[in-house]
Amino acid sequence: MTQRALELAEVTKIFDRRAAVDGVSFQLAAGERVALLGHNGAGKTTLFKMILGFLKPDHGSVSVLGAAPGSNAARRAIAYLPEAVAFHNALTGEEVLRFYARLKGEDPAKSAALLEDVGLGAAARRRVGAYSKGMRQRLGLAQALISPASLVLLDEPTSGLDPISRQNFYDLVEKVAARGATVLLSSHALTEVEARTDRILILSAGKLVADNTLARLRADAQLPIRLRVQGNDGAAGEIAARLGGTQVNGRSVELFCDPADKVARLAAIAELGPLVADIDVTLPSLDDVYRHFSGDEGAEG
Amino acid sequence: MLIRILTIAGQEMRIGLRNRWILLAAVILALFSLSLALLGSAPAGTLGVDRMTVTVASLSSLSVYLVPLIALLLAFDAVAGEIDRGTLQLIFSCPISRGEFLFGKALGHFAVIVLALGGGYGVTAVLLLATGGGSQAALIDFARLVATSALLGLAFLALGYVLSAAARHTSTAAALSIGIWLLMVVLYDLALLGVLVSETSGFFAARILPFAIIANPADAFRLFNLNALGASDLVGGMAGIAEALPYPPAVALLSIGIFIVLALALAVVLVRRITP
Ligand SMILES: Nc1ncnc2c1ncn2[C@@H]1O[C@H](COP(=O)(O)OP(=O)(O)OP(=O)(O)O)[C@@H](O)[C@H]1O
Ligand SMILES: [Mg+2]
Numbered sequence: 001m002t003q004r005a006l007e008l009a010e011v012t013k014i015f016d017r018r019a020a021v022d023g024v025s026f027q028l029a030a031g032e033r034v035a036l037l038g039h040n041g042a043g044k045t046t047l048f049k050m051i052l053g054f055l056k057p058d059h060g061s062v063s064v065l066g067a068a069p070g071s072n073a074a075r076r077a078i079a080y081l082p083e084a085v086a087f088h089n090a091l092t093g094e095e096v097l098r099f100y101a102r103l104k105g106e107d108p109a110k111s112a113a114l115l116e117d118v119g120l121g122a123a124a125r126r127r128v129g130a131y132s133k134g135m136r137q138r139l140g141l142a143q144a145l146i147s148p149a150s151l152v153l154l155d156e157p158t159s160g161l162d163p164i165s166r167q168n169f170y171d172l173v174e175k176v177a178a179r180g181a182t183v184l185l186s187s188h189a190l191t192e193v194e195a196r197t198d199r200i201l202i203l204s205a206g207k208l209v210a211d212n213t214l215a216r217l218r219a220d221a222q223l224p225i226r227l228r229v230q231g232n233d234g235a236a237g238e239i240a241a242r243l244g245g246t247q248v249n250g251r252s253v254e255l256f257c258d259p260a261d262k263v264a265r266l267a268a269i270a271e272l273g274p275l276v277a278d279i280d281v282t283l284p285s286l287d288d289v290y291r292h293f294s295g296d297e298g299a300e301g
Numbered sequence: 302m303l304i305r306i307l308t309i310a311g312q313e314m315r316i317g318l319r320n321r322w323i324l325l326a327a328v329i330l331a332l333f334s335l336s337l338a339l340l341g342s343a344p345a346g347t348l349g350v351d352r353m354t355v356t357v358a359s360l361s362s363l364s365v366y367l368v369p370l371i372a373l374l375l376a377f378d379a380v381a382g383e384i385d386r387g388t389l390q391l392i393f394s395c396p397i398s399r400g401e402f403l404f405g406k407a408l409g410h411f412a413v414i415v416l417a418l419g420g421g422y423g424v425t426a427v428l429l430l431a432t433g434g435g436s437q438a439a440l441i442d443f444a445r446l447v448a449t450s451a452l453l454g455l456a457f458l459a460l461g462y463v464l465s466a467a468a469r470h471t472s473t474a475a476a477l478s479i480g481i482w483l484l485m486v487v488l489y490d491l492a493l494l495g496v497l498v499s500e501t502s503g504f505f506a507a508r509i510l511p512f513a514i515i516a517n518p519a520d521a522f523r524l525f526n527l528n529a530l531g532a533s534d535l536v537g538g539m540a541g542i543a544e545a546l547p548y549p550p551a552v553a554l555l556s557i558g559i560f561i562v563l564a565l566a567l568a569v570v571l572v573r574r575i576t577p
Pocket of ligand 1: 015016020038039040042043044045046047083175
């Protein structure tokens with residue numbers, strides 16, 4: 001049996017008699033890239049802090065490569081990027097990175113190449129105080145990647161990054177995963193992690209409500225497909241009557257159908273012949289899938 | 302272990318030496334000590350004391366105010382600042398113990414203080430030597446001043462870490478540090494003086510005062526230095542009043558040492574309890 005990179009069993013954390021994390025169990029295998037999604041206050045950061053050993057779970061257990069969270073063995077195996085980190089303004093990017101390299105027992109000379117990798121090569125000798133938000137985030141990322149950790153925890157790593165940097169960031173994640181590291185990263189948007197992760201965990205109000213690949217989640221959600229039929233002049237009323245949809249404006253009718261009925265439904269529309277001017281088929285978006293699992297918890301309660 | 306402590310210490314030295322307030326304090330030390338040394342010759346003649354001894358006595362009064370200030374300026378941010386910036390999470394996710402973290406901080410800050418003292422007072426010592434203004438004994442006085450100032454700095458560093466770890470927010474820690482500086486460096490002395498003046502039985506002066514003085518590192522520092530200089534009557538303050546001490550003056554140093562150990566231990570306990 002290969003050892004699990006991370007194993008959570010029935011983990012619960014209670015703050016002020018409210019469960020911030022509620023009976024969460026999952027396992028990560030070596031080399032997996034997993035996204036942890038959840039609304040604000042869902043418990044993502046709390047979960048990370050328990051994996052790091054900063055917080056003790058009230059129930060359940062966490063094990064990092066078989067070691068207890070916070071133990072030296074576990075800390076040596078983990079690299080972490082907290083969600084809001086601001087390095088000391090008086091230090092340069094290079095000084096910050098060399099500092100963390102030494103703390104992790106790595107060769108500080110590795111920092112120059114890593115700074116290049118995250119696109120901070122030119123700014124390495126500048127004070128962090130003069131960095132933009134995205135540059136600080138990339139420095140944080142470099143810090144997390146300086147050691148060959150087997151479990152990389154990234155709490156909202158792409159917040160504040162522009163689309164290109166975001167792309168570069170996921171390229172880096174891929175590189176890290178390719179050398180065998182497990183990556184667990186949190187995010188608010190399913191769209192963002194779509195093609196970049198192997199598995200999706202969705203946390204809602206502290207409970208794990210989904211744990212699967214994106215394709216399976218999409219199928220499980222069984223969200224209806226939206227068909228929008230545009231009628232020729234004055235035909236909208238008749239179309240609505242014959243198909244059973246709702247008229248949304250003077251010309252269009254909207255109807256929903258199960259993925260399985262799609263073909264039959266389209267055939268029925270085609271039968272209307274000259275009444276129909278155009279058809280739009282909209283598959284459920286990733287945001288719809290996410291909302292389906294996450295529920296409407298939206299904001300913190 | 303040593304590498305991690307030195308890593309933290311090195312980073313703190315870098316940050317400390319780039320801190321303009323620390324630089325300002327070192328410049329003030331240098332300016333004061335230079336001007337005292339240059340202008341201080343006239344009264345010395347009338348009292349018949351070595352010119353350097355007068356200088357050192359005045360400088361130890363300066364140290365009492367400035368060194369705790371420098372130490373608290375360095376220390377208040379040590380834990381609270383790292384919590385606020387989120388970097389404490391990063392550091393504690395590395396394989397470093399909380400004790401190592403704090404000792405690293407203390408070592409780095411202590412080095413900054415020693416550098417500030419060396420720079421601030423060293424100039425004067427060199428100048429006095431070059432102009433033949435000081436005997437060898439006076440040089441020893443000077444060295445004693447620098448060494449005990451460093452010890453005083455360490456005591457207030459440790460106190461600063463306790464405040465920083467207890468407050469957990471930079472602004473609270475800063476406010477507490479200013480408060481503790483006022484309390485221990487300015488008000489403590491005044492309060493002892495007030496009680497002493499108002500009492501008639503002499504019980505306080507004989508039984509409590511000597512111990513009240515060494516309980517506070519700032520007063521213990523003053524007591525030890527002035528006593529060692531034989532200059533208690535030269536400079537005022539509570540130290541001059543405690544004449545018949547029930548203990549040798551070296552006990553004052555020991556008391557500062559005990560203060561440092563206790564405060565550092567308390568700081569480690571507090572840092573261990575922090576959720577970053
Ligand atoms: N130290 C704490 N004391 C009390 N309650 C806390 C503490 N930390 C977190 N909580 C609560 O636990 C819940 C989960 O918080 P957490 O920070 O884990 O959310 P999150 O998923 O990371 O949110 P975000 O996306 O906004 O970062 C929230 O309701 C929060 O108020
Ligand atoms: Mg969070």
